[in-house]
Amino acid sequence: MLGAALLLPQKSPLLPHRTPVDLDIARLLSDTTQSAHLPALPMAPDFEKVIAKGDTLSGLFEQGGIDQQTMYRVLEADLNILALDTLQPNDQIQIWLDDAGQLEKLTLYFNAARQVTYHRFDDGSFSADETNIEGIWRNRSVVGEIKGSFYRSAQRMGLSAAHIQRVESLLKEKLNFARDLRAGDKFSVLIEDQYVDGVATGASDVLGITIDRGRSSINAYQFTDGNFYDEQGRSLARAFQRIPLTRHYRISSRFNPHRHHPVTGRTSPHNGTDFATPIGTKIIAPGDGIVSLVTDHRYAGKYVVIDHGHKYRTRYLHLSKSLVHKGQRVSRGQVIALSGNTGRITGPHLHYEFHINGRAVDPMKAKIPMANQLSAQQMRTFEQLVKVRKMMMGHA
Numbered sequence: 001m002l003g004a005a006l007l008l009p010q011k012s013p014l015l016p017h018r019t020p021v022d023l024d025i026a027r028l029l030s031d032t033t034q035s036a037h038l039p040a041l042p043m044a045p046d047f048e049k050v051i052a053k054g055d056t057l058s059g060l061f062e063q064g065g066i067d068q069q070t071m072y073r074v075l076e077a078d079l080n081i082l083a084l085d086t087l088q089p090n091d092q093i094q095i096w097l098d099d100a101g102q103l104e105k106l107t108l109y110f111n112a113a114r115q116v117t118y119h120r121f122d123d124g125s126f127s128a129d130e131t132n133i134e135g136i137w138r139n140r141s142v143v144g145e146i147k148g149s150f151y152r153s154a155q156r157m158g159l160s161a162a163h164i165q166r167v168e169s170l171l172k173e174k175l176n177f178a179r180d181l182r183a184g185d186k187f188s189v190l191i192e193d194q195y196v197d198g199v200a201t202g203a204s205d206v207l208g209i210t211i212d213r214g215r216s217s218i219n220a221y222q223f224t225d226g227n228f229y230d231e232q233g234r235s236l237a238r239a240f241q242r243i244p245l246t247r248h249y250r251i252s253s254r255f256n257p258h259r260h261h262p263v264t265g266r267t268s269p270h271n272g273t274d275f276a277t278p279i280g281t282k283i284i285a286p287g288d289g290i291v292s293l294v295t296d297h298r299y300a301g302k303y304v305v306i307d308h309g310h311k312y313r314t315r316y317l318h319l320s321k322s323l324v325h326k327g328q329r330v331s332r333g334q335v336i337a338l339s340g341n342t343g344r345i346t347g348p349h350l351h352y353e354f355h356i357n358g359r360a361v362d363p364m365k366a367k368i369p370m371a372n373q374l375s376a377q378q379m380r381t382f383e384q385l386v387k388v389r390k391m392m393m394g395h396a
Contacts, residue, residue: 043096045094045095045096045107046064046065046095046096046097047063047064047065047093047094047095047097048092048093048094048095049063049092049093050090050091050092051087051088051089051090051091051092051093052089053089055087055089057071057084057087058071060093061074064093064095064103064106065095065097065101066095066103070102070103072298073124073125073126074103074106074118074126075297075298075299076125076126076298076299076344077118077125077126077127077128078116078118078128079297079299079300079344080128080268080269080270080271081116081128081130082297082300082303082315083108083110083116083128083130084108085293085295085297086110086293087108091108091109091110092108092109093106093107093108093109094106094107094109102120103120104119104120105117105118105119105120106118111196111201111202111203112133112135112196112197112199112201113132113133113134113135113194113196113201113203114130114131114132114133114201114358115130115131116128116129116130116131117129117131121266127266132358132359133196135194135195135196135201136194136195136196137192137193137194137195138192138193138195139190139191139192139207139392140190140191140192140193141188141189141190141191141392141393141394142154142157142158142159142188142189142190142191143157143186143187143188143393143394144156144157144186144187144188145184145185145186145187146181146182146183146184146185146186146187147183148183149177149178150164150168150177150181150187151164151177153187154167154187154189159189159191160204162204163189163191163204163206165290166206166309167189167206167209169288169290169329170206170209170220170228170236170237171209171211171218171220171236173236174218174236175211175218180213181211181213182213185211185212185213185214186211186212187209187210187211187212188208188209188210188393188394188395189206189208189209189210189393190206190207190208190209190389190392190393191204191205191206191207192204192205192207205222205309205311206222207221207222207389208220208221208222208386208389208390208392208393209221210390210393210395219231220236221382221385221386221389223374223378223382223385224381224385225367225368225369226309226311226312226356226369227239227369228309229374229382231386233373233374233378233379233382234372234373235369235372235373237287237288237309238287238288238331238332238372239287239332239369239370239372240286240287240308240312240332240368240369240370241286241287241332241333241370242286242363242364242368242370243275243286243352243363243364244283244284244285244286244314244316244336244350244352245275245277245281245282245283245284245350246282246284249275249276249277249281249350250275250276251273251274251275251276251364252274252275252276252349253270253273253274253349254270254273254274254362254364255270255271255272255273255360255361255362255363255364255365256269256270257269257270257271257360269360271353271360272315272317272351272352272353272354272360272363273351273352273353273362273363273364274349274350274351274352275339275349275350275352276347276348276349277339277348277349277350278339278348279320279338279339279340279341279348280320280338280339280340281338281339281350282335282338283316283319283335283336283337283338283339283350284332284333284334284335284336285306285314285330285331285332285333285334285336286314286332287308287312287314287332288308288329288330288331288332289306289307289308289309289312289314289329289330290306290307290327290328290329290330291304291305291306291307291324291325291326291327291328291329291330291336292305292306292307292313292326293305293326294322294324294325294326296342297317297343298343298344299343299344300317300318300343300351301317301318301319301340301341301342301343301344301345302318302319302320302321302322302337302340302342302343303315303316303317303318303319303343304316304319304322304324304336304337306330306336311356311357312354312355312356312368313354313355313358314352314353314354314355315352315353315355316336316337316350316351316352316353317343317350317351317352317353318339318340318341318342318343318345318348318349318350318351319337319338319339319340319342319350320338320339320340320341320342321337321338321340322336322337323335323336323337323338324336324337354366354368356368
């Protein structure tokens with residue numbers, strides 16, 4: 001009956017019984033301000049440092065209160081990214097510890113576009129997560145005149161050493177920079193710089209080059225495939241070959257970004273292709289480039305990294321011997337190392353990685369420049385691109 005009575009329509013809405021009380025308005029406002037639903041501030045790291053010249057990885061971990069065994073576990077997680085080996089002055093490292101003083105999280109800050117973070121699992125192992133932000137790319141044109149050497153002339157106009165080296169590398173087959181240039185010759189270089197939230201990341205690339213020598217002109221323009229061509233669509237650099245070996249070897253493990261670890265069940269990507277090569281097999285550069293790193297890693301073993309311009313990078317792990325040094329310019333087909341079984345592996349093989357725009361891709365399937373001449377359809381697109389870039393460089 002009580003339930004039925006409650007369901008019957010009422011003649012007037014029920015009003016709660018209200019009792020007047022004295023309110024301390026000032027106190028209420030103070031409590032509201034303190035207990036409002038504001039976003040929680042992230043915990044400050046227990047250790048952070050801007051990398052300086054002379055810093056070592058073991059020294060940084062020691063300063064952050066991390067023991068050697070934990071450092072090795074982080075290095076093991078880093079095997080798929082190999083970011084710790086690339087730390088340079090002005091990069092940043094941040095470390096968070098738990099209540100027991102054990103490493104909980106570690107972040108490497110390279111620039112506004114790239115960070116790598118390591119998180120600890122309950123079993124004491126670590127994950128490695130890389131963040132790459134595309135940002136915004138802005139173009140600028142650098143125009144100058146030869147007064148002395150090309151290097152000094154370009155440097156005065158604001159080109160960096162890396163930009164100058166890139167220009168000289170691209171045009172090395174067409175121009176002897178020490179002998180062929182004369183005072184009064186003119187040059188223009190189109191550069192693109194990366195910005196994230198209005199801040200320059202330091203990432204930069206050359207898009208176009210023109211050198212006017214009186215009646216003759218030399219030019220090069222980057223196409224959408226990352227390769228450089230002259231106005232006739234002829235490649236300035238020899239195209240890539242698919243594998244860095246003189247003959248084919250059995251693929252023992254394929255590229256797999258979603259590979260699951262058979263024991264932990266976690267996703268542990270295999271960012272390269274493994275070739276079953278006997279120890280001492282010659283490894284060759286698949287394209288022209290500059291050696292950016294030669295090092296020895298506890299888990300990756302001896303390995304080499306080659307930069308093939310801004311867009312492409314290759315990496316070679318578990319070597320028995322490196323035959324190149326950092327900063328060396330290499331050509332397609334040049335022997336750069338011998339395969340081996342260094343690092344943490346079960347048998348001799350070459351682990352080969354191909355990166356495009358900082359991301360690992362399957363070298364056996366990726367669309368990489370493998371032709372020396374643009375097709376007719378590509379040429380039509382290229383001609384429009386060159387027309388726009390000439391205008392930006394003041395050559396309309």
